[in-house]
Amino acid sequence: MANILVIDDERSIRNTLKDILEYEKHEVELAEHGVAGLELLKSKAFDLVLCDIKMPQMDGMEVLNKIRELYPEVQVVMISGHGDIETAVDAIKKGAYDFIQKPIDLNRLLITLKNGLDKTDLITETRTLKKQVTIKHQMVGQSDPVQKVKELIEKVSITDARVLITGENGTGKEVVARSLHANSPRSKNTFIEVNCAAIPSELIESELFGHEKGAFTSAIKQRKGKFEQADGGTIFLDEIGDMSLSAQAKVLRVLQENVITRVGNDKAIKVNVRVLAATNINLKEEIEKGRFREDLYHRLSVILIHVPPLRERTEDIPLLVEHFNQLISKEQGVTPRKIDNSAINALKSLQWTGNIRELRNVVERLLILCQGTITAEDVKMYAAPVNN
Numbered sequence: 001m002a003n004i005l006v007i008d009d010e011r012s013i014r015n016t017l018k019d020i021l022e023y024e025k026h027e028v029e030l031a032e033h034g035v036a037g038l039e040l041l042k043s044k045a046f047d048l049v050l051c052d053i054k055m056p057q058m059d060g061m062e063v064l065n066k067i068r069e070l071y072p073e074v075q076v077v078m079i080s081g082h083g084d085i086e087t088a089v090d091a092i093k094k095g096a097y098d099f100i101q102k103p104i105d106l107n108r109l110l111i112t113l114k115n116g117l118d119k120t121d122l123i124t125e126t127r128t129l130k131k132q133v134t135i136k137h138q139m140v141g142q143s144d145p146v147q148k149v150k151e152l153i154e155k156v157s158i159t160d161a162r163v164l165i166t167g168e169n170g171t172g173k174e175v176v177a178r179s180l181h182a183n184s185p186r187s188k189n190t191f192i193e194v195n196c197a198a199i200p201s202e203l204i205e206s207e208l209f210g211h212e213k214g215a216f217t218s219a220i221k222q223r224k225g226k227f228e229q230a231d232g233g234t235i236f237l238d239e240i241g242d243m244s245l246s247a248q249a250k251v252l253r254v255l256q257e258n259v260i261t262r263v264g265n266d267k268a269i270k271v272n273v274r275v276l277a278a279t280n281i282n283l284k285e286e287i288e289k290g291r292f293r294e295d296l297y298h299r300l301s302v303i304l305i306h307v308p309p310l311r312e313r314t315e316d317i318p319l320l321v322e323h324f325n326q327l328i329s330k331e332q333g334v335t336p337r338k339i340d341n342s343a344i345n346a347l348k349s350l351q352w353t354g355n356i357r358e359l360r361n362v363v364e365r366l367l368i369l370c371q372g373t374i375t376a377e378d379v380k381m382y383a384a385p386v387n388n
Contacts, residue, residue: 002047002117003027007037007063008079009055013104017050020106021113034058038066041074047120048075048113050100053084053091061091068095075116079104139175140323141316145308149176156303157183162255164300165278167307170357173278174238176305181234186274189233192226196247197239204247206263215264227260227271234274240300241279241286248293255299275300310352310359317348320356324363337367342376350383 004026006017014030021028029044031037033055041049049067053060060078067076078099080088088099097116100109139150156163157180165173174193181191199207206215210225226235237243243251254260255275259268277300286292310317321339329336343366352358362383370378 001025001027002120003029003045004113005029005031005037005040005046005049007031007034007049007055007060008052009033010052013052013079013102017104017109020109024110024113034060034063034066037063041067041071046071046074048077048097048116050077050079052079053087054081061087061094064091064094064096073120075120077112077116139172139179140320141313142319143308143313143316145313146316149305149307152303152305153179153183156180156305158185160184160186160274161302162274162300163276163303163305164283164297165276165305165307167278167280168309168355169280170355171307171309172356173280173307174236176307177234177236177238177276177278180276181236181274184234184274186233190230191234191236192230193236193238194226195238197242201244201247204244205250208247209250209260210262212262212264215262219264222262225260225262227254227273228269230273231271232273234276237275237277239279240277241281241283241292245291245293248296252293252296252299255296310355314348317359318344320359321347321363324360325367328360328364328367332367334367337370337374338372339366339374340376343374343379346376346379347383350379 004021006014006021006028008014008017009032011032014032018028018030029040029046031040034051035057037049037051038058040046051060051063051067055063064076064078067074075097076091076095078088078091078096079102080099081102085101088096088101091099097119098112100112139146139153141147153176163177163180165176167173177193178191181187194208196204206219206223206225208225208227210223210228211219213219213222237251250261254271254273257268258272259270261268283292283297287294287297321344325336325339347359347362354361362379365382366374366378369382
């Protein structure tokens with residue numbers, strides 16, 4: 001069942017559409033002109049609008065423009081007379097989902113409505129998923145160190161500046177990278193993450209830059225690399241300190257010239273990618289030891305963001321615990337649990353060598369294994385093993 005608004009100055013058409021749509025189990029509101037229709041849109045959420053083109057006071061094209069501006073998620077189907085076809089086609093170009101010609105064909109109407117409502121559902125689902133991703137990857141905390149990181153994210157995200165994110169394992173470097181992308185002009189495009197430590201050194205170049213068929217034994221077909229996949233968006237090179245020197249040289253070329261070359265081909269391919277990188281090791285020490293290129297370091301570190309370890313922000317633990325309580329409970333389809341102050345104080349007293357990642361694991365363990373309200377005794381029983 002959907003909420004549908006019919007805007008038409010002909011009473012007979014309004015009533016006919018209402019009868020048809022209510023028979024199909026939809027809820028229907030009627031408006032005799034565009035102004036009345038827009039007033040209804042202010043007071044109630046609609047899934048789809050059927051709008052006549054020729055109307056007094058405000059014609060259908062004006063109504064369409066207002067709906068697209070104010071309610072972009074609502075699908076609009078235009079109703080056109082024989083002389084309005086060119087206008088109806090123009091309406092499609094301006095954002096209408098479709099148009100139906102008078103006299104209205106019932107089958108055509110029902111098919112158009114089904115497809116339009118399917119699109120509305122898809123848009124709603126996509127928005128919900130994006131919101132869930134945003135919640136999952138948000139920077140949680142109010143401590144001074146976290147506030148400084150948030151301020152940097154806000155300042156830097158709107159630019160295309162390269163960012164090097166440093167910090168211990170489990171501190172949330174990926175969260176910072178995703179926040180930078182989500183708040184950037186590139187947010188509607190792809191975010192590609194590459195864990196440089198997880199890819200064998202002999203495959204890293206193929207992974208990043210792609211390869212041609214037959215470039216090596218297992219290259220049975222052409223393959224785009226991560227830089228090509230991220231074109232127009234953001235690539236996040238996690239654990240970049242583990243990248244081989246030969247791969248570093250090729251990444252440096254991308255940063256200098258904005259081109260990549262697939263393995264097995266000399267052709268330069270232009271790419272438009274924002275590069276974010278992260279490491280848990282001291283790259284300056286690696287430079288001194290000859291294991292990391294100094295010129296690459298300077299290319300990557302236009303902006304430096306250091307993510308503090310949990311021991312430097314213990315005042316954020318109550319917020320983090322509640323965040324994970326809500327997030328994990330939703331993932332598992334259960335009601336969030338009550339966690340009393342004694343449990344919070346016990347968690348604050350632990351040594352979090354694994355940082356935020358370890359804390360999340362402990363909260364998940366407590367939610368699974370404990371009964372009722374979670375207490376300090378539960379923390380003592382189930383959190384202690386991670387510190388051994």
